[in-house]
Amino acid sequence: MPPVQVSKICCIGAGYVGGPTCAVIAFKCPHISVTIVDLNQARIDAWNSSDFKLPIYEPGLVDVVKHARGRNLFFSTDVDKAIQEADLIFVSVNTPTKKSGVGAGFAADLNYVELATRRIAAVAHSSKIVVEKSTVPCRTAESMRTILEANSRPGCRFDILSNPEFLAEGTAIEDLLAPDRVLIGSLQTPDGLNACESLANVYANWVPKERVLTVGLWSSELSKLAANAMLAQRISSINALSAICEATGANIDEVAHAIGFDSRIGPKFLRASVGFGGSCFQKDILNLVYLSESLHLPQVAAYWRQVVEMNEYQKSRFSKTVVDTLFNTITGKHIAVLGFAFKADTGDTRESPAISLVRDFLSERAYVTIYDPQVEEAQIWLDLSEACPLVPLETIKKQVTIASSALDACKNMEAVVIATEWKEFREINWDSVYKNMNKPAFVFDGRMLVDADALRAIGFKVKVIGRGERV
Numbered sequence: 001m002p003p004v005q006v007s008k009i010c011c012i013g014a015g016y017v018g019g020p021t022c023a024v025i026a027f028k029c030p031h032i033s034v035t036i037v038d039l040n041q042a043r044i045d046a047w048n049s050s051d052f053k054l055p056i057y058e059p060g061l062v063d064v065v066k067h068a069r070g071r072n073l074f075f076s077t078d079v080d081k082a083i084q085e086a087d088l089i090f091v092s093v094n095t096p097t098k099k100s101g102v103g104a105g106f107a108a109d110l111n112y113v114e115l116a117t118r119r120i121a122a123v124a125h126s127s128k129i130v131v132e133k134s135t136v137p138c139r140t141a142e143s144m145r146t147i148l149e150a151n152s153r154p155g156c157r158f159d160i161l162s163n164p165e166f167l168a169e170g171t172a173i174e175d176l177l178a179p180d181r182v183l184i185g186s187l188q189t190p191d192g193l194n195a196c197e198s199l200a201n202v203y204a205n206w207v208p209k210e211r212v213l214t215v216g217l218w219s220s221e222l223s224k225l226a227a228n229a230m231l232a233q234r235i236s237s238i239n240a241l242s243a244i245c246e247a248t249g250a251n252i253d254e255v256a257h258a259i260g261f262d263s264r265i266g267p268k269f270l271r272a273s274v275g276f277g278g279s280c281f282q283k284d285i286l287n288l289v290y291l292s293e294s295l296h297l298p299q300v301a302a303y304w305r306q307v308v309e310m311n312e313y314q315k316s317r318f319s320k321t322v323v324d325t326l327f328n329t330i331t332g333k334h335i336a337v338l339g340f341a342f343k344a345d346t347g348d349t350r351e352s353p354a355i356s357l358v359r360d361f362l363s364e365r366a367y368v369t370i371y372d373p374q375v376e377e378a379q380i381w382l383d384l385s386e387a388c389p390l391v392p393l394e395t396i397k398k399q400v401t402i403a404s405s406a407l408d409a410c411k412n413m414e415a416v417v418i419a420t421e422w423k424e425f426r427e428i429n430w431d432s433v434y435k436n437m438n439k440p441a442f443v444f445d446g447r448m449l450v451d452a453d454a455l456r457a458i459g460f461k462v463k464v465i466g467r468g469e470r471v
């Protein structure tokens with residue numbers, strides 16, 4: 001079959017990836033009709049809301065949706081219709097870590113991918129290009145092809161592509177408009193290569209040709225896991241060094257600056273922190289660990305597992321620093337946690353280090369006040385309930401307050417903990433914060449955000465991750 005001129009796209013999954021990715025395709029390709037579908041009615045209603053209260057917060061997203069929605073961008077729960085009409089289908093459903101059964105705690109749960117694939121096979125009347133957008137273990141495309149071929153109607157054929165997404169939350173629109181690269185994996189057969197060209201032609205509407213990389217299917221699938229593993233490994237490496245800095249009096253910011261000047265290392269992704277969060281780094285590394293073990297490569301599995309273990313260590317090390325510094329007990333003390341999202345510019349809290357910190361503080365019987373500019377209150381209660389499964393929500397609510405501003409959160413506290421690097425926390429009026437806090441007033445900066453010397457001049461006792469000064 002020659003390359004298909006794609007004119008109708010369906011995206012299954014209207015989440016953090018499917019929504020922004022396909023909204024940008026619609027924005028950049030007015031000649032292509034894009035329908036994003038999901039089983040979650042509330043999510044679709046939010047995408048369609050007249051006041052553009054979209055289900056995810058992402059800078060620039062509203063403008064893209066305003067531009068294209070109703071023109072060539074549609075959101076719907078009618079999955080079957082969108083599948084039937086499309087010539088290219090993105091599968092962009094969630095692939096969380098399995099909670100039970102074989103591989104529990106490590107392997108990716110491919111149930112949603114399989115259900116979406118079976119739906120395509122069940123309802124498609126014509127041939128389709130099916131694109132794996134979700135992050136999946138190596139060779140998942142083969143399982144999808146087997147399911148599609150075994151269930152397809154006569155005359156329908158399916159070409160499978162892998163097109164993993166590399167956007168980061170908070171900068172998703174920038175990343176999609178000017179990606180470092182777009183990766184497309186296909187079978188190296190004439191049909192596979194033609195399907196690859198069809199998708200490459202969609203991206204060619206705004207992505208320079210040299211940035212569209214085409215490779216084999218399995219390399220594409222593995223490259224996605226590899227990219228996340230190597231990014232997370234960099235953070236665990238710098239965080240491991242931050243512990244050495246704290247013990248020796250070195251400054252992790254200066255160390256990162258010095259090593260980042262080596263053009264082979266580069267300056268990006270070397271910010272020490274309270275630990276990485278987000279829905280993917282941990283999940284994808286655990287997936288790689290599982291894959292390595294399945295392939296009888298225990299040393300490789302142990303190597304990658306250490307990246308996650310170092311992250312757990314960093315989170316608990318930070319909690320311990322808070323307890324140790326507050327005279328070895330925080331029982332009955334009041335702590336403000338600024339930031340609950342896993343990074344700035346998103347309302348997403350999946351695997352946020354703030355959740356672990358608050359859980360640790362609650363288990364020490366401290367009182368915690370949380371403020372985040374984007375995270376909904378209901379999400380915070382849900383996350384804390386999941387993090388403390390043995391504690392009833394009513395009990396949690398007696399220990400936790402949610403504030404509506406950073407200044408309110410810090411009133412009458414003994415300590416302020418910065419867990420997310422929101423820009424507004426850089427601009428806090430620390431003089432007012434100090435006046436309203438119990439003394440001695442402590443600031444624990446898990447994001448290297450504050451001017452520690454300026455805060456000390458006000459009177460604060462300050463601990464910054466990766467700095468060895470004594471308070």
Ligand code: NAD
Pocket residue numbers: 012013014015016017018037038039040043079092093094095112115116133134135136165166167168169279280
């Ligand atoms: P998400 O949970 O935000 O969204 C997935 C959506 O798929 C949900 O709304 C869910 O209701 C829907 N869904 C599940 N099964 C369905 C079905 N059978 N039919 C229709 N809808 C269905 O997940 P996400 O963050 O968008 O991630 C999706 C995939 O992309 C994952 O594999 C993830 O690893 C990968 N990824 C995520 C990011 C990120 O920044 N979040 C970045 C790159 C890659």
Ligand code: UGA
Pocket residue numbers: 135165166167168169170228231235268269270271272273274275276277278279280281342343344
């Ligand atoms: C990450 C990758 O950057 C994306 O390329 C990938 O597509 C995505 O995962 C995915 O597959 O889901 P994301 O998790 O959205 O994107 O955000 P990042 O900017 O990578 O940050 C992840 C975590 O690492 C955050 O908690 C962040 O605060 C932390 N981080 C990041 C650091 O602690 N230090 C740094 O130098 C950089």
